[in-house]
Amino acid sequence: MQVEFWYEFASTYSYPAAMRVEAAAKEAGVTLCWRPFLLAPIFGAQGWNDSPFNIYPAKGKYMWRDMARICEAAGLQLKEPVRFPQNGLKAARLALLGQDEDWGAAFTRRVYLANFAEQKDISDEAVLADILGSLGLDAQALLARSGEQANKDRLRAQTEEAIARGVFGAPSFLVGDELFWGNDRLEAALEWARR
Amino acid sequence: MQVEFWYEFASTYSYPAAMRVEAAAKEAGVTLCWRPFLLAPIFGAQGWNDSPFNIYPAKGKYMWRDMARICEAAGLQLKEPVRFPQNGLKAARLALLGQDEDWGAAFTRRVYLANFAEQKDISDEAVLADILGSLGLDAQALLARSGEQANKDRLRAQTEEAIARGVFGAPSFLVGDELFWGNDRLEAALEWARR
Secondary structure (H helix, E strand, O other): OOEEEEEOOOOOOHHHHHHHHHHHHHHHOOOEEEEEOOOHHHHHHOOOOOOHHHHOHHHHHHHHHHHHHHHHHHOOOOOOOOOOOOOOHHHHHHHHHHHHHOOHHHHHHHHHHHHHOOOOOOOOHHHHHHHHHHOOOOHHHHHHHHOOHHHHHHHHHHHHHHHHOOOOOOOEEEEOOEEEEOHHHHHHHHHHHHO | OOEEEEEOOOOOOHHHHHHHHHHHHHHHOOOEEEEEOOOHHHHHHOOOOOOHHHHOHHHHHHHHHHHHHHHHHHOOOOOOOOOOOOOOHHHHHHHHHHHHHOOHHHHHHHHHHHHHOOOOOOOOHHHHHHHHHHOOOOHHHHHHHHOOHHHHHHHHHHHHHHHHOOOOOOOEEEEOOEEEEOHHHHHHHHHHHHO
16 A cells, blocks of 8 residues: 655654655555645644644744754754744645656655755745756746646645545655554554555 | 653553553663653643643544554553543552552553553542552552642642653653653653663
């Protein structure tokens, strides 16, 4: 079976997950689908207009320390983002296009690095254009396509699908109806997919 | 270094943690301290008057499924509790006495089994007395001592200590100032303690 990796660019724990999910799935012999979505509508429905890591300071303080340990163990850079959470809407619309065109994985990893390792503003179209260009892609054409109504609607529908399938946070992994939440559940999701 | 295991009897993920923490610490050669505390004052300060797993239904649904997978993998029974969350106040006051008297670990495990495997009401003094009796202890004397003002105050102080040291959920592990949250962080906490 395949595993679906559901991620949001503002999500801290999605960063180490995004950096290792492809290699881990390959090693497990499991097909991987990249599924960008938005957390804001999900959090908004719970009455949160900010990250729960900002709303609940003790949880937020712990998360940054936990992320530092995880990134250090994984050999990943971690620097305080230019703001938290960042607005990942435009990046998610681009990743949605890339999902069908085989550059989505590489684009996704570069956006996470820009957010959590390079202190770049990932809501800035110039930053996203640089990333697309570095992958040998036509940045302006992709930015234009990503902003078309059909693509906006598709990202909205993908987020609705996430909610309908029980997703409430990121990263999440789905193996059919079986939901796994959190970077630390990747191995369990892959094991489930191999059954 | 030692690892402190901070737990609340109403907490679902504290159940598998409580059942495995002693053996895991022993294998790692790390001294273990049992630290019962109460989540209600912590949740109350965040504006929650119920478990977040009840307040946020998608998260609650996932948690029960995740617990079922974890307990199955660990060979632990899991049955829907008589209510969720249960009131673990009296059990925590007893566990606090046991923490000094070497029956705390066994008592703690039996209370978790009563809550999550045996569908018993752990706020019922008769249930707690049965558990104490099964450990060869003088149940009535311990119940009386556990309800004395000094012991009530001590549990309150222990909860205040948890908050002061950054604890916001259960189970939590502390190695000095280093905080680890969740059953799935036990191994990381033990590794930290061995450094």
